[in-house]
Amino acid sequence: MPLAHIHFMYDLVEGDLQEAKRKLADEVADSIARNVVHHHQGSPKDLVTVVFHDIGADDWAVGGTLFSDRNP
Amino acid sequence: MPLAHIHFMYDLVEGDLQEAKRKLADEVADSIARNVVHHHQGSPKDLVTVVFHDIGADDWAVGGTLFSDRNP
Amino acid sequence: MPLAHIHFMYDLVEGDLQEAKRKLADEVADSIARNVVHHHQGSPKDLVTVVFHDIGADDWAVGGTLFSDRNP
Amino acid sequence: MPLAHIHFMYDLVEGDLQEAKRKLADEVADSIARNVVHHHQGSPKDLVTVVFHDIGADDWAVGGTLFSDRNP
C-alpha cells in the first residue's frame, strides 16, 4: 500500500543497471516497511510498491540549467 | 480539470495496445465525469484529462522484488 | 500492479464524497483490469491500486488562470 | 527545493527540442524563484528542480479521446 516513485538518470548508473534497481527496490521496500507500516498488518514489506522512472540528461534541470549543459 | 495519471506495463497488454488505451481513456473519463464533476459545468467529460505511463518489468517492484525477477 | 493517481477538487463533488470515491475507485479498477491487465494473472482487479488527490481551487490553473479566479 | 514536473508531447515542439527545454527550464526556475521562494535563502533559483516528461500522442486523452485519434 505504501508507494514510492523514484526518478533518476539510468545513464549515470555504473555497473549492472538491473542489479542496481534490484538492490534499490529491496532496500527501499525494507525501509518503508520498518518505518511507516503498521506492525499488525502481516508482512509489511509485501505491501510496498516501488516504481522507477528514467530521466534523461536533457530532461532534468537544477537552477534552470539542463544537466546535459553542465560541465562534467 | 480532473486529471488521471495511469501507470501500467504496456508489454502485458494482449491484443491492440492503442485500442486498449482508447477504451480505458474513454471509460475512466466517463467514470470521473459521472462521479466527481459538478453537474452544472456543461459537458463534464470534456474536462477530464487522462495520461498513460508505460512501466517496464524492470521498473516495477512489489514487496521489494522486481516484476522481471518474479516467476511467470 | 497497475496504478492510477486521480486528482480532482473534492469541493466540487455534490452529495457524499466517500460514496463518490467508492464508485470511482471501483469503476476505474474494473476498467483497468478489463482493458490492460494480462488475462492469465488470476484476479486482475485485485492488482489495481487507485490513489485520490484533493486539489484546491487555488491550486489548479488552466490557461494561466487559477480556478478560484474564474467566474462561476 | 521547489520542484516542477512538466509533461508535454515532445513531438509537437517545432524547432530544436533541446533549446526549447533549455529556455523552459530557465524561465520556470526563474518564475518559481521570484514568486514562491523565501528571499532570505541565498540564491533561490539554484534551489529549483525542473523535470520534463515526454508524453506520446497515444498516451494523452482529453474528454476520453486519445490525442492520436483527434482530427488535425
Next chain:
Amino acid sequence: MPLAHIHFMYDLVEGDLQEAKRKLADEVADSIARNVVHHHQGSPKDLVTVVFHDIGADDWAVGGTLFSDRNP
C-alpha cells in the same frame, strides 16, 4: 494539454500566497505556451494546466535530512 505539477512549501512564501500562485500559474503557462506548444494550435496558453502541491517542512528532505531539522 501540457501539464505542470509544481511542488513547494506554501509556508515559505512571503506576502500573499494566492497572489504568488496567480503570478506563477500565469508565467509558467506563458513559458510553456511560447516554448513547447505547436504554433498552429489556436491559443496555446489555453491548453496549459498547472497544478500546485503544498509540501510541509516535515515532508521534504535533501541529502537525507528533513527540511524541518535543518538550521535556519
Next chain:
Amino acid sequence: MPLAHIHFMYDLVEGDLQEAKRKLADEVADSIARNVVHHHQGSPKDLVTVVFHDIGADDWAVGGTLFSDRNP
C-alpha cells in the same frame, strides 16, 4: 538530483511520525546514493531529494475497494 516521491498513510504510523520520516528519508537517500548515483559526483547523498505525501484511508483503494471500507 535523484528524486523519490513516497506516498503512505500517516495515520498508520505507530510512534513518532516525524522520527519515522527522519529515518525513512535518511535510509532512502542512502540507498539511492549507494546504488544509482555515479561515484565521481562528490557526495552523492547530498544530491538526493525525498518528498513524502500523506494519503488518507478514503483516498487509497486496492482491488477497487477503499482502504476505509476494508475490515480491520
